[in-house]
Amino acid sequence: MAAKLKKGDKVVVLTGKDKGKEGEITSVSPADNKAVVDGLNLAIRHTKQSQNSQGGRISKAMPVDLSNLALLDKNGKATRVGFRMDGDAKIRFAKTTGEAI
Secondary structure, eight states: OOOSSOTTOEEEEOSSTTTTOEEEEEEEETTTTEEEETTSSEEEEEEOOOSSSOOEEEEEEOEEEGGGEEEEOTTSOEEOEEEEEETTEEEEEETTTOOBO
């Protein structure tokens, strides 16, 4: 099945502690139905100082379920994603505007 959200898409979070925040998808895991959005859903890892790295509190973006994300259209509004055939190619389009993504 074709992916509705892909790496590099601008998305908005629909639910959770980061509701309403926007970001760009850095990686997608279709098997787990999750995506990592840059700068959102941060978890803090406390690390000890070592020879190779400085210790302290390091923030890491954790995966968000794909159902909690919505694509942003060119107007900056959340939209659903549809598919249509354009000649021989299958393309994604924004349902709000009808434009190809």
